[in-house]
Amino acid sequence: MSLRITFITAGRILRQLLGDRRTVVLILAVPSLMIALISAIMDAAPEAFNSVGLILLAFFPFMMMFMITSITLLRERTGGTLERLMTTPTGKLDLVGGYAIAFGVAAASQTAIAASVAYLFLGLETAGPAWAVFLIAIIASLFGMALGLFVSAFATTEFQAIQFMPVFVVPQLLLCGLIWPRDQMAGWLQGVSDALPITYAVKALTEVQVNAEITSAMWGDVAVVAAAALVATALGAATLRRRTN
Amino acid sequence: MPPNATASTPATAIAVDDLVVHRGGQPVLNSVSTRIAAGSVTGLLGPSGSGKTTFIRAIVGTQKVRSGTVEVLGHPAGTKPLRRRVAYVTQDASIYPDLSVKANVAYFAALYGRSRSEAMTAIERVGMGDHAHKLAANLSGGQKTRTSLACALVIEPEVLVLDEPTVGLDPVIREELWDQFRTLAKQGATLLVSSHVMDEADRCDRLLLLREGRFIADDTPADLRASTGTANLEAAFLHLIRELEKAN
Known part of the structure; x- marks a missing residue:
């Protein structure tokens, strides 16, 4: 692990990302537009928007990081650059760290814009501070990155990588309490929900929504998401092989 | 520059012993062994599918091997000290x-x-x-x-491994690249260059002819022509294949 190589790698990935203007615009604008749409749909029920809009603020960066990481890493794997990097002094953790920094910057920019739009223009209200929402969103996005890194090992084409979205992302969206309260789900579904990390991101957001002060319950939930991100990163790094067949 | 560049007998830069590689259950390399001298250009020749890329990947340490050893500059292939000293150019350009x-x-x-x-x-x-x-x-x-x-x-790099670097290149550029390979070798670097075109073979100090996962020749171009009694390397390669087929 070399900090210098990690930052060089992050710089290269950011340069690639910035070279693709259309993707940059999509990353920065789409979440704000979607949250604005939800706000318009729920115009008559600001309370509902307060909870749904808030959850989406953390969910979008998670989903985006999952998507762009799984596709870009798949490109590294199939384009031969990963094999090349594995013959250079680049360590596996340098590469993963580079992705985390570069896409973390992208997720932070996206969240900053979406959160500003939601708080300033769409009337989103939370009892707790906005920085806590920001923090939860960034940690959820790092979990998305790690998950994307991991599943990229199981796709051989970009088409397959896209198909992993409904498998790894959508169930977390459906079961996290966004579309249906968790305590009204069947017991076994609650069990599944308890095992999905995004559930804890949503719990943490709920803490911020109802409590003016930062609660220890929120830190606990954030820690669960962070731990899940670390486990997924370790699993993902293990899929980066120096020797292949 | 490697310290051994001035030695009278060039040191071994790459040592391969009884290397066996299987891919998809099929043998790709059948117990191949060779020594590659430091400061030389070695040509790895053979038809496509003969195992050239697999051999090259074993040298840079990205290929899973079944048995045998590959040592580069005195270290097992692909180990950490080599990652600053060995460069690998893949067949399909690995760039962003x-x-x-x-x-x-x-x-x-x-x-x-x-x-x-x-x-x-x-x-x-x-x-x-x-x-x-x-x-x-x-x-x-x-x-x-x-x-x-x-x-x-x-x-x-001290060791430069190139997988078919001249495919599809303009003859002038090809010429220039080969001149550069020669210069690098003169400066002490060790080059292993794979090719499936025989007309590049004469530019090498030594040739490895790979066919169906085995070396059928490991010699200098001049000795190869002499031992097969042929005028050019294409004919020498054919001669060796016919000999082998007769023997079977």
Whole structure:
């Protein structure tokens, strides 16, 4: 692990990302537009928007990081650059760290814009501070990155990588309490929900929504998401092989 | 420059012993062994599918091997001390299509602590100076190969392994690249270059002829012609294959 190589790698990935203007615009604008749409749909029920809009603020960066990481890493794997990097002094953790920094910057920019739009223009209200929402969103996005890194090992084409979205992302969206309260789900579904990390991101957001002060319950939930991100990163790094067949 | 460049008998840079590689349950390399001298250009020749790329990947340490040993500069292939000293140019240019030529070479240079001006020098050396700001995706096949080569040259490796680096290149550029390979070897670097075209074989100090996962020759071009009684290497290769088939 070399900090210098990690930052060089992050710089290269950011340069690639910035070279693709259309993707940059999509990353920065789409979440704000979607949250604005939800706000318009729920115009008559600001309370509902307060909870749904808030959850989406953390969910979008998670989903985006999952998507762009799984596709870009798949490109590294199939384009031969990963094999090349594995013959250079680049360590596996340098590469993963580079992705985390570069896409973390992208997720932070996206969240900053979406959160500003939601708080300033769409009337989103939370009892707790906005920085806590920001923090939860960034940690959820790092979990998305790690998950994307991991599943990229199981796709051989970009088409397959896209198909992993409904498998790894959508169930977390459906079961996290966004579309249906968790305590009204069947017991076994609650069990599944308890095992999905995004559930804890949503719990943490709920803490911020109802409590003016930062609660220890929120830190606990954030820690669960962070731990899940670390486990997924370790699993993902293990899929980066120096020797292949 | 490697310390052994001035020694009277060149040291061994690459030692392969009884290397066996299977892929998809099929043997690709059947117990191959060879020694490659430091400061030489060795040609790895054979038809496509003969196992050239697998052999090369075993040398740079990215290929899973079943048995046998591969040592490069005295270290097991692919181990950490070698990652600063061995460069690998893959057959399909392994560069980032969404970065410019310069950004690609500067990135690989930076991984080794080399500067942007050194990257520019490497770009000039492969004749890509006029295209430095083009996106790699918009380059022709030969230009991509040269960019990929520049990414390896910039680190001034002691061992340079090239998988079919001259496919599809302009004859003039091919000539220039071979001159560069010779110069690098003269400076003490060890080069292993695979090719499926025989007319490049004469530019090598030594040839490894690979067929169906075995070396059918490991000799200098001159000795190979002499021992087979043929005028050119294409004929020598054919001769060896016929001999083998007769023996079976």
